[in-house]
Amino acid sequence: xxxxxxxxxxxxxxxxxxxxxxxxxxxxxxxxxxxxxxxxxxxxxxxxxxxxxxxxxxxxxxxxxxxxxxxxxxxxxxxxxxxxxxxxxxxxxxxxxxxxxxxxxxxxxxxxxxxxxxxxxxxxxxxxx
Ligand code: SF4
Ligand code: SF4
Numbered sequence: 001x002x003x004x005x006x007x008x009x010x011x012x013x014x015x016x017x018x019x020x021x022x023x024x025x026x027x028x029x030x031x032x033x034x035x036x037x038x039x040x041x042x043x044x045x046x047x048x049x050x051x052x053x054x055x056x057x058x059x060x061x062x063x064x065x066x067x068x069x070x071x072x073x074x075x076x077x078x079x080x081x082x083x084x085x086x087x088x089x090x091x092x093x094x095x096x097x098x099x100x101x102x103x104x105x106x107x108x109x110x111x112x113x114x115x116x117x118x119x120x121x122x123x124x125x126x127x128x129x
Contacts, residue, residue: 008089016072017094018087019065026057032121035112039105049108050098 026049029035038049038057046062067076074080102108115121 010092010095011089014094016068016074018092019068019072019074021060021062023058023060026059028055028057032112032116035108038102038108042102042105042108049102051100052098053093053096055099 026038027034029038041047041049041059048060049057050060051057065074067074067080069075074084100111102111112121
């Protein structure tokens, strides 16, 4: 089985997660105030903030596409937008654990506290991920 064929099986098993939420890239936080801004997203039900393997932060916003059928097939496959056409299953990292996930505002506070204790979050210090 080729790598991509294996990935297509991964799609079937996954059930169309990429059609059930939107991940929007965020600016990399550089100080405690930037982390405070993360909490604004986390006040919303179901929204999460995560750090991926490449060191990029994202907010994940739940929302099922209206074209996703009950069997998790795209019911507008031939008319799907370019963003869907350009998303390659072979590049998809669904199922791979994020390096950090914040599910609620408290998670941010605990993480900032940990960074401060480690001396990694001082005024004017650029956080390295
Ligand atoms: S591309 Fe990724 S997220 Fe989308 S259905 Fe396939 S495995 Fe799931
Ligand atoms: S248009 Fe189809 S492929 Fe694109 S997000 Fe909706 S269900 Fe998924």
